[in-house]
Amino acid sequence: MPEIPVPDVEDATGVFVEHRELLFGVVYNMLGGVADTEDVLQDTWLSWSRRGTGGIDNPRAYLVRIAVNHALQRRAVVNRRRETYVGPWLPEPLVTDEASADGPALRTDSVSLAMLVVLESLSPLERAVFVLHEVFGYAHTEIAEIIDRAPAAVRQLAHRARAHVQARRPLYEAHPRVRREATERFVQAAVGGDIAELMEILAPDVTVWTDGGGMRKQALRPVHGREKAARLLSGYAKRGGAQALGLELRYRCVNGDDAAVLFEQGSPYAVIVLDLTPEGDRVSSLFVVTNPDKLTHVRKEEA
Structure with missing residues (x-):
């Protein structure tokens, strides 16, 4: 009997590590959670390590396809969990390298918290197509192979x-720089x-989302309007404020x-992110x- 080829784990590991940052970005932007993303990457690694690198002309494309399809499967789990979530649900904040106050406002693979909302x-497929095309620059034909859809169907998903x-x-x-100044002024x-x-x-039509997940006391619904938002925030200050x-x-x-x-005593207590009006003020x-x-x-x- 012919020998069954054994996957080269060392080669597979090297290729996976080389593309891990890309895979994390794609999956995180599809799911909005770090823990869920790490679980999907673990599943991706298991699928990849069993397959090995032999006979694969484009490991990057192959890995992205595995990760995206695992993420689509994971999305169903995330949606079921969301059904019993207490209060507004917000994406899990992702701490990145410090932004440059002199840098351009254009984004590459960094999607803001507001955009993730x-x-x-x-839909899961629309989101996958949007992330791959708009954030990571994949062509519609490439995405068609990743999600196993016809290019015409992908273009329709992308348009919607x-x-x-x-x-x-x-x-x-x-x-x-404008965002940093506005953040400091607001805080x-x-x-x-x-x-x-x-x-x-605060803009007249400002909306405040607070996500405590039932574990910390927060508003159970989004707060709309400047007056209500100001009352909510000033109420926090009346309790003594941060200090x-x-x-x-x-x-x-x-x-x-x-x-x-x-x-709070060295542990994270709250993350506060602003979205600004087009004027930035x-x-x-x-x-x-x-x-x-x-x-x-x-x-x-x-920090």
Whole structure:
């Protein structure tokens, strides 16, 4: 009997490690959670290591295909979990290298928290196509092979996804310096309970999302409107603010944007991310994540 070829684990490991960052970016943008992404990458590695590198002309494309299809399967699990989630659900913040205040406002594979919220309203296939095409630059023909669909079907999915996103999210991205200044200004006003300043920096139609996952007390529904948002934030300040509660403030880069992070005795307590109006001078959306399960990857020493 002919010998069955044994996969070269060392070669397979090297190729996987080489492409791991790409795979993480694709899967995270499809799922919005670090823990789920790591689970999918583990499944991808197991599938890849059993297959080995022999006879594969394009390992990068092969790995992306495995990862995307595992992510699509994982999406069903994520959706079922979401059905019993307490309060608004927000993506798990991803702490990245610090943004440059002098750098361009254009993005490459960094998708903001606000954009991830919009992507949650796409179907799993629409989201996969959008991420691969708009974020990572894959051609429709390449995506067709990855998700096993006809190119015409992929183009239709891409058109629907793009129209959906554009209707809910402006193409403008604030310059890092503008975002950092707005973040600092907002945090100072919120912590100090400065109602007048909050009313000035919050857009009239601002929406506040707070995600405590039932583990920390937060608003159970999004708060719409400047007056309601200001009351919510000033109520926090009346309880003594960050310092009185023993919280320490750090400015970090989260999902490619400057953000504020509060730590309690060295452990992450809250991540605060702003989305700005096209003029860059007011807060149009505010995302506050306090669910401890979503902050396990935030490290104080990286500040």
